[in-house]
Amino acid sequence: MTNGTGGDVRLTGIGKTYGSFTAVHPLDLTVPQGSFFALLGASGCGKTTTLRMIAGLEEPTRGTVHLGDQDVTRLPPYKRPVNTVFQSYALFPHLDIFENVAFGLRRRGIKSVRKQVEEMLDLVQLGEQARKRPHQLSGGQQQRVALARALINHPQVLLLDEPLGALDLKLRRQMQWELKRIQTEVGITFVHVTHDQEEAMTMADQVAVMNAGRVEQLGTPADLYENPRTTFVANFLGTSNFIEAGIEGASGPDVVLRAGDGRLVLPRERCRTPATPGAKVLAGIRPEKISLTHADDADSVPEGRNRITGTIADAAFTGVSTQYVVDSPVCQEFAVYVQNVDRDPRLVPGARVVLHWNPAHTFGLDAAQDAAAGVEEAA
Amino acid sequence: MAFVTWFKRNLVVIAGLLTLAYLLLPNVVVTVFSFNKPVGRFNYAWQEFSADAWTDPCGVADLCGSLALSLQLACWATLGATALGTAIAFALARYRFRARGAVNALIFLPMAMPEVVMAASLLTLFLNLGAQLGFWTILIAHIMFCLSFVVTAVKARVMSMDPRLEQAAQDLYAGPFQTFLRVTLPIAAPGIAAGALLAFALSFDDFIITNFTAGSTVTFPMFVWGSAQRGTPVQINVIGTAMFVVAVLLVLLSMVIGSRRTKSRA
Numbered sequence: 055m056t057n058g059t060g061g062d063v064r065l066t067g068i069g070k071t072y073g074s075f076t077a078v079h080p081l082d083l084t085v086p087q088g089s090f091f092a093l094l095g096a097s098g099c100g101k102t103t104t105l106r107m108i109a110g111l112e113e114p115t116r117g118t119v120h121l122g123d124q125d126v127t128r129l130p131p132y133k134r135p136v137n138t139v140f141q142s143y144a145l146f147p148h149l150d151i152f153e154n155v156a157f158g159l160r161r162r163g164i165k166s167v168r169k170q171v172e173e174m175l176d177l178v179q180l181g182e183q184a185r186k187r188p189h190q191l192s193g194g195q196q197q198r199v200a201l202a203r204a205l206i207n208h209p210q211v212l213l214l215d216e217p218l219g220a221l222d223l224k225l226r227r228q229m230q231w232e233l234k235r236i237q238t239e240v241g242i243t244f245v246h247v248t249h250d251q252e253e254a255m256t257m258a259d260q261v262a263v264m265n266a267g268r269v270e271q272l273g274t275p276a277d278l279y280e281n282p283r284t285t286f287v288a289n290f291l292g293t294s295n296f297i298e299a300g301i302e303g304a305s306g307p308d309v310v311l312r313a314g315d316g317r318l319v320l321p322r323e324r325c326r327t328p329a330t331p332g333a334k335v336l337a338g339i340r341p342e343k344i345s346l347t348h349a350d351d352a353d354s355v356p357e358g359r360n361r362i363t364g365t366i367a368d369a370a371f372t373g374v375s376t377q378y379v380v381d382s383p384v385c386q387e388f389a390v391y392v393q394n395v396d397r398d399p400r401l402v403p404g405a406r407v408v409l410h411w412n413p414a415h416t417f418g419l420d421a422a423q424d425a426a427a428g429v430e431e432a433a
Numbered sequence: 434m435a436f437v438t439w440f441k442r443n444l445v446v447i448a449g450l451l452t453l454a455y456l457l458l459p460n461v462v463v464t465v466f467s468f469n470k471p472v473g474r475f476n477y478a479w480q481e482f483s484a485d486a487w488t489d490p491c492g493v494a495d496l497c498g499s500l501a502l503s504l505q506l507a508c509w510a511t512l513g514a515t516a517l518g519t520a521i522a523f524a525l526a527r528y529r530f531r532a533r534g535a536v537n538a539l540i541f542l543p544m545a546m547p548e549v550v551m552a553a554s555l556l557t558l559f560l561n562l563g564a565q566l567g568f569w570t571i572l573i574a575h576i577m578f579c580l581s582f583v584v585t586a587v588k589a590r591v592m593s594m595d596p597r598l599e600q601a602a603q604d605l606y607a608g609p610f611q612t613f614l615r616v617t618l619p620i621a622a623p624g625i626a627a628g629a630l631l632a633f634a635l636s637f638d639d640f641i642i643t644n645f646t647a648g649s650t651v652t653f654p655m656f657v658w659g660s661a662q663r664g665t666p667v668q669i670n671v672i673g674t675a676m677f678v679v680a681v682l683l684v685l686l687s688m689v690i691g692s693r694r695t696k697s698r699a
Contacts, residue, residue, distance in 0.1 A: 111600050131603040132612075138604045144597035148619045157615075158605035203605065 061122025062087050063108060063211055063243060068117030070103050077103045079267045080117055085211070085245055085260075087122075090237050092246045092258035094290075096431030100267040101247045102141075105213050108245065110134045121210055132161075137204035138213040142220055143196050145188035151175070151199055152184040158207040174206045177236070194225045201233075205240060214246040218253060230256050249431075251291045255279070263287050265428070279340075283326055285419055288338050289428035295344075296425040297337045297362070297385045304329050309418065311337055314384040318360045318416065325418035334421035341389040343415040346378060348398060349406035361410040364388060366403050376401075380409060460677050467670035474664025486667035490675075493666040496656060500672060503637055503653035506568070510575035510636035515629045517576065518583025519621070525584070526591040543581045551578065552645035559646060566648025574646045575636040582635065583628035590624025 062084050069080035078100040085091040093101040106112035108119055110131035118127045126134050137158065146154050155174055156167045164170075175181045178198035188196055197217060204212055217233070218226045234257050237244050248254050254261045255275035263270045263278065263286070271278055271287045282288035285296065299311035299318060309329045311318040318337055327335050339360075347355055355361060364382030376397070380388040390409060392401075401407065440447070466476055470483035491497035524530070525537055543551060552574075559570050598620065602612040640654040647655065657669055 109604060111604070130608075131600070132606045132608050136604075138601070140597050140601055140604075142595075142597070144595060144601040146598060146601070146616060146620075148616075148622075157602070157607075161606040161611060161615075207605070 061210070062120075063245065064120040065104070065108070066118045066120070068104070068107060068114045068119060070100070070107065070112060071115045076267050078107075078114075081269050083262060083269065083272070085243060087243055088241050089259045090234065090244045090246065090257055092248060092254035092261045093264055094248055094251060094254040094261050095264035096249055096290075096428075099264040101249075101264045102215055104264070105138075105215055105245060105247045108211065109136055109138050109213050111138075135210045136213060137207050137209040137211075138215060139197075139200045139204050139217045141216045143188075143200040143217075145196055145199055145203070147188055150185050150187055151180065151191070154188065154199055155203045155206055157203060162207075170206060174202045177205075177239075178202045193221050194229065197221065197229060198232075201236070205236070205242070208240075209242060211243045211245060214244060216247055216249070218248075218250075226253070233257060255291070263290060265290075265431075281324065281417060282338070282419070284427070285336065285338075285423050285425050286428035288417075288419065289426065290431060293341050293389050294338045295341060295385055295388050296419075297339075298421060298425070299335055299337045299384075301329055301331055301333045301335055303331045308413065309335075311335060311418075313337065313362070316362050316384070318362075319413035320416045320418045321414055324414075324416065327418060327420045336419040336421050336423070336425055338417045338419055339411055339415060341377070342375075342391040344388075344390045344409050344411045346380075346390055346392055346398075346401060347408045347410065348400045349408060350400075352408045355408055355410050358413070359410040360413050360416060361408055362388075363406065363408055366401060366405045366407055368403055369401065380407060382409070460674075463670050464674045464677070467667060467674045469667060469670075471667065476665045476667050476670065486671045490668050490671045493660075493668045495651065496666070496668055496672070499651045499653045499656035502568070502650070506571055506575060506652060507633050507637040509572055510579055511629050511632045513572070513576040514579035514583050514632045514636075515625060518580050518628055518632075519587050519625055521580070522584045522587035522591055522624075526588050540581050540584050543578045544585075548578075548641045552642040555642065556645045566646060567650045570646045570648070571643055571650065571652070574642050575639065578639075578642060579632035579635055582631045583625075586628035586631065587621060587624045590621050594620055 064085075065081065065083040067080045067082060068078065069076070070078040081104075083104075093104060095101045103112055107114045110126070110129060110133075114127065118125055120126065121135065126136075146157065149157070152171055152175070156171045159167045159170060172181065172184070175184055178201055180195060180198055180202065183191060183195065183199075188199065191199065197220075200217070214233075218229050221229060230253060233244075233246075237257075246254070246258060255278075258275060260272065261275055261278055262272045265286050271283045273281075275291075278287060279291050282291065282294070285294070288294035288296075297313045297318065299313040302310045302312045302317070304310070304322065305319075307322055309320045309322050309325050311320055320335070320337055322329060325335065327333065349363065352363075362382050362384055364380040366378055367381045367387070368379040370377045371394075373394070375391045375393050378390040378392065378401070380390055382388050388409060466479070467486060468482050468484060469476055469479055470481050470485060471478070472480055486492070521536070521540065525533065525540075555570075555574050555577075559566060564570055594617075598616055599612050602616040603609075607615060638654055640658060643652050644655060644658075651659070653672075657665075660666060660669065
C-alpha cells in the first residue's frame with residue numbers, strides 16, 4: 055500500500071519559539087522510512103509542536119523539514135503528503151462516517167471513492183457504521199474513523215497526536231496492538247506523540263524522549279530502558295533507584311564505587327561520567343533487577359553481587375509481583391519488585407533485608423543532575 | 434382525594450398547557466376574527482361568519498403594497514445583516530486586532546439601547562446628511578439594528594467550534610477556500626440561520642425605527658398602526674393568520690426533514 059518513492063522524515067535544526075518562550079530547541083531528528091517512531095514526553099515538552107511542524111500546522115522558527123529528498127518546510131499542510139490523527143480525533147460533525155473518510159480523496163479530485171472508502175472502513179472494522187454521524191459512535195470507534203480518514207490517503211508519513219489519550223485503559227491496550235498491526239500491514243511511517251511511556255515502548259521501534267523542548271535520548275525501547283543516559287529518562291521510563299556514590303577507582307572493566315559502608319561495582323562502559331577517583335556518580339538500578347534476601351540468610355547471597363542492607367518499609371502485593379519499599383542508609387525508598395514465585399513469609403514491613411543484584415545491571419549517571427528528574431512527569 | 438392525586442401527577446402537563454394557551458390565545462383571536470363580518474369600521478365584536486376577507490385579502494387600499502414593501506425590506510435587511518454580521522462574528526471570534534474589545538462591546542449597544550433613542554438619532558443623522566427618507570433609509574436602519582443579533586448568534590457558534598476541525602480539513606488536502614466552504618461554513622450554518630431568522634422577524638415587524646426613518650413610505654406595521662386609528666379592516670387578521678400558518682408550516686417541515694434524516698441514518 056505504500057508508495058515506495060517515500061523516504062525518511064528528516065528534521066534539521068528545527069526549532070520553534072513563541073515570543074520569548076522556546077517550545078522546541080533546535081533539534082535534528084531522522085525518522086527512518088516505514089518505522090514506528092514515538093515522541094515521548096510530559097505535556098509541554100515540545101513533542102506536539104514538533105509533530106505539528108512536520109504536519110505543516112506550525113511554522114518552524116528555524117530549521118528545515120524534509121520528506122525524502124523534498125524540502126517541505128514552506129509547504130502548507132494541504133500540500134504535504136502527510137496526514138494526522140488528531141488528539142480527540144477532530145472528526146467533522148456535519149458529515150457521516152463515509153464522508154469523513156472520503157474527505158481527503160474528494161479534495162484531491164478523486165471521483166469514484168466508494169470502493170476505497172469501503173475497503174478502508176473494513177480495515178478498521180467499521181463497515182456497518184458508514185452512514186452514522188461521528189457523535190453516534192463510541193470513543194474507540196471514533197478513533198478508528200480518524201485513523202481510516204488519514205490512512206486512506208496513503209500518506210508518506212502518518213502523524214498521531216496522543217491518539218489513544220481519550221480511551222479507557224483496556225481499550226487503549228487493544229488499540230495499541232491494533233495500531234501496530236495496521237502499521238505493519240500498510241508499511242507507512244508512523245510518528246506517534248504520547249506522554250504514556252508504556253504506550254511508546256509497546257508500539258514504537260524507536261523512541262525519542264523529549265524534555266523541556268529538547269530530545270533527551272533517542273533509541274529503541276529496550277536500549278532506553280536498559281541504558282538511560284539521564285536521570286530524566288531513567289525515571290520517566292519505568293522506575294529507577296539511585297544511590298549517590300563516590301568513585302574509588304577502576305578495576306579491569308569495572309568501576310568500583312563506595313556508598314556508605316558498602317562497595318558497589320559498575321561496568322565501565324555503562325558509566326556516563328569519567329571514572330576519576332573521588333568524583334561522585336549516581337548508581338542506578340531498576341527495581342525488578344534486585345533480589346531480596348532476609349538478613350538471617352545474608353550468607354547465602356553469592357559472592358560478586360552488589361549488595362546493600364535495609365529495612366522493608368512497605369510491601370504491596372499486585373498479583374504478578376510484590377512491590378517493596380526498602381529504607382536503606384544509602385538510599386531512602388528503594389523500590390524492589392519481586393516476582394511471586396517463592397514468597398518468603400518473613401519479608402514483611404520491619405524485616406531487615408539484603409538487596410543484591412548482578413553488577414552488570416548497574417548504570418552510572420552524572421551526579422550533577424537531579425536524581426528525581428522526571429519522576430513527577432511520569433506519574 | 435383522587436382528584437388531588439391526579440392533579441399532582443399531571444401538574445407539569447397542566448402548567449405547560451396553560452402556558453401554551455397563554456402564548457397562543459392572541460393568535461386564536463386573530464384567526465377567529467379573520468372570519469368575522471363586522472358592522473362598522475372596527476373588527477372588535479363578533480358578528481357573523483364570513484370568508485369575504487380571505488377571498489379578497491388585498492381588498493383594502495395600500496395593504497398589499499405595504500406588505501410587499503415590508504417583505505422586500507425584510508429580505509434585503511436579512512441578507513445585508515447576515516452577510517455583514519457573519520463577517521464581523523468571524524473577525525471577532527478568530528482574530529486579535531487592536532479595537533477588538535471596543536468592537537465587541539459596541540456591537541451589543543443597539544440591542545441594549547432603547548429603540549426610540551436610536552430612531553431619533555438616526556433621523557437626525559439622515560436629515561443632516563440630506564438623505565431622502567424612504568426605502569433606502571429604512572433598509573440602512575434595519576441592517577444596523579439586526580446586525581448585533583446576527584453577530585451574537587454566529588459568534589457563539591464560531592467560538593464553540595473546535596479549531597482542530599479546520600486544521601484537520603487542511604491536513605486532508607483542503608485549501609483555505611475549500612476548508613471554509615466544506616467545514617467552517619456548514620458547521621457555522623445553524624448559527625448563521627438563527628441570526629438570519631431573527632433578523633427577518635425583527636426587520637419585518639419593526640415599527641418605531643421604521644416610523645422615524647420612513648418619510649412618506651408605509652410599511653406593513655405602519656399600515657396596521659395607521660388603520661387602527663380609523664378602523665381595522667378584517668384583511669389585517671387574514672394577513673396575520675396567514676403568516677402564522679406559514680411560520681408553523683415551516684417549523685413542521687423542518688421537523689419532518691430533521692426526523693427523516695436521523696431515521697435514515699439509524
